[in-house]
Amino acid sequence: MSRKVRIASICMAPDYEEEPEAILREVEKAAAAGADLILTPEIWSGQIAEPEDDGFRAPVLERAAAIAVKYHTYVVVCMERYLSETEEEQIRKADEQGIWQKAQRLKHNSSFLLDRQGRQVYIYDKIYPYPPEFKDAKGDVCSMAELMEASVLEEPNVPGTKVGVYDCDFGRVGFAICFDMNFPELWRQMAAQDVELVAWSSAFSGGRNAAFRAGTNHYYVVSCTSVGRGDCRVADINGDQLLVQYPREGEVANVAKVTLDLDRTIFHKNFNEAVIERIEREYPGRVQVDRSLYAEEEWIILSTEDEDITVGELCEVYGLLPLRRFKTTGMAAYVDELRGMIPWN
Known part of the structure; x- marks a missing residue:
């Protein structure tokens, strides 16, 4: 059985000027249309969330939570937040x-990931903030040497410490923000934790x-961008x-919608x-086997629309090892x- 999730990415067009209501209207429209997961771009609201006992508060979080509850959907709100006293003391x-x-x-x-009940169930903190987020240095003007010597901002964005992974009711989602895109180990760590879909909010x-x-x-990536060109990109597992x-x-907004099958899986032929050939014999016509990338990449992709089986279950029963x-x-x-060691260590 396919495991399909309906996603809406609410990107900001270049003319947007931090007027949250315009984006929130599109979030509500997407929710009303049946989206399971709605993404918003990096720090689009101009607000900073304040810590409180049971989470964080900000007007835009409250509005997004109300939408999540009303339409029974997940919403990702990307914004700055002040650290709690405990977090700040630790750092x-x-x-x-x-x-x-x-x-x-x-x-x-x-x-911030808000679940279908509007709860703040997960917060991913950007692991690689763009240096001008914490230092008085412009990326298009300063050299690396000048960056190292630049003064720290009065309210800097400090680096996060944990890879962002959360199990939603439709599958495992990973999170990354803007400058994180440049650092492949972060993305490999999400793969090692079996992430099926990455929500990437960005400026x-x-x-490519x-x-x-x-x-x-070999997971899906859905982007949600803002001050650049305001484009949305959805990349396949291949x-x-x-x-x-x-x-x-x-x-004002660029609203992109896509439906993805999280059960669809790539395998190396080795x-x-x-x-897989045995599965084809034992489940004739019930499992779709895509060998279009076999000759060069040596990949085989499995999917199924059969209500009684999933590719994930076939992996467990037959011992298949997904490429991820x-x-x-x-x-x-x-x-x-x-080997006992990794050569590059």
Whole structure:
């Protein structure tokens, strides 16, 4: 049985000027149309969430939560947040280099995941903030040497510490924000944790990067962008671009919608091919086997519309190893263990 999720990406057109209501209207329209997951771009509201006992508060979070409850959907709100007293104390104590000591107040650039009941069930903090988010240095003017010497901002965005992964009711979602796109190990770590879909909120477009990350790690990537070109890109588990959509002239928002099958899975032919042939014999016409990438990549893609089986269940019953695991916790880990060490360590 396919496991399809309906996603809406509410991107900001270049003319947008931090007027949250315009984006929230599109979020509600997408929710009313049946989206399971709605993405918003990086820090689009101009608001900063304040900590409180049971989470964080901001007007835009309250509005998004109400929409999530009303239409029974997930919403990702990407915005800055002030650290709680406990978080700030921990970071300042661990700051051996004294980088953050002169800062007045510390922030994170975060993706808040609101569930179908409007609860703040997960917060991902951007692991690689863009240096001008924490230092008085412009990326298009300063050199790396000048960046190192630049002063820290009064309210800097400090780097997050945990890979963003959360199990929604439709599948496992990973999170990344803007500058995170440039660092492949973060994306590999999401693959190692069996992420099926990455929600990437960003200021810049990212261009082909989304397809590179998807094709390398074999999960879907959906972008939601803002001040660049306001485009949305959806990349397939095989690295193909399923959607590239730009805003229409004169529109404030660029709303892209896509339905993805999270049960669809890529396998390497090695140590899987004979098993897949057996499945074809035992489930004639019930499992779709795509060998279009067999000759060169040596990949086989399985999917099914049969209500009584899933590709995930076939993996468990027949011992199939998805390519995402093959590259991380499967074949790679097996050979690394035999070697006793990784050469580049």
